[in-house]
Amino acid sequence: SQTIHQWPATLVQPVGSPLSLECTVEGTSNPNLYWYRQAAGRGLQLLFYSVGIGQISSEVPQNLSASRPQDRQFILSSKKLLLSDSGFYLCAWSVGQGKETQYFGPGTRLLVL
Amino acid sequence: LAKTTQPISMDSYEGQEVNITCSHNNIATNDYITWYQQFPSQGPRFIIQGYKTKVTNEVASLFIPADRKSSTLSLPRVSLSDTAVYYCLVGSISGGYQKVTFGTGTKLQVIP
Numbered sequence: 096s097q098t099i100h101q102w103p104a105t106l107v108q109p110v111g112s113p114l115s116l117e118c119t120v121e122g123t124s125n126p127n128l129y130w131y132r133q134a135a136g137r138g139l140q141l142l143f144y145s146v147g148i149g150q151i152s153s154e155v156p157q158n159l160s161a162s163r164p165q166d167r168q169f170i171l172s173s174k175k176l177l178l179s180d181s182g183f184y185l186c187a188w189s190v191g192q193g194k195e196t197q198y199f200g201p202g203t204r205l206l207v208l
Numbered sequence: 209l210a211k212t213t214q215p216i217s218m219d220s221y222e223g224q225e226v227n228i229t230c231s232h233n234n235i236a237t238n239d240y241i242t243w244y245q246q247f248p249s250q251g252p253r254f255i256i257q258g259y260k261t262k263v264t265n266e267v268a269s270l271f272i273p274a275d276r277k278s279s280t281l282s283l284p285r286v287s288l289s290d291t292a293v294y295y296c297l298v299g300s301i302s303g304g305y306q307k308v309t310f311g312t313g314t315k316l317q318v319i320p
Binding site: 183 | 242
């Protein structure tokens with residue numbers, strides 16, 4: 096069966112510090128991968144998606160970046176965090192085309208102080 | 209991407225049927241409609257998906273009229289554990305895969 100992991104589960108970082116969040120998927124090959132952010136009490140905002148290794152598309156211009164060094168690994172990074180980067184970060188995967196379902200990881204709660 | 213509009217919140221008593229309607233006036237021909245459920249501090253969980261007419265599974269039913277400009281998620285006999293945020297999504301195909309947009313969702317509060 097397929098599983099998706101995210102770490103860390105929670106993170107408290109000072110403004111201006113770097114960030115690296117990791118997401119890995121097991122039990123599937125060549126998944127589509129997604130990074131979302133959810134601010135407190137808000138809906139999910141798609142940040143990045145990837146259809147393959149090294150293929151990243153950005154949805155919202157910001158100080159975050161994403162990379163996909165391996166087929167089932169997706170990394171969200173920042174060189175300098177802003178207060179507005181605080182939120183709940185979710186990684187998701189899907190396979191196929193058209194009507195495939197997205198499966199979400201447990202999320203990382205980031206607090207920037 | 210088709211934009212969706214849902215009520216911000218709804219209250220319901222335990223045991224009642226709950227219907228949450230979503231508007232998606234600009235839905236494209238190839239778009240599917242998907243509903244997710246999210247509990248606090250967890251990732252969203254797939255509930256049901258459909259293209260037209262009616263779809264039913266062990267959890268919910270999804271009603272989609274012929275013009276597909278709206279859809280209604282129906283939860284039969286809700287319990288306290290159904291208290292969650294429900295998202296309606298309309299997916300479009302871009303680059304060979306589905307890219308969806310999450311709206312703000314509907315916060316359902318089930319009352320004992």
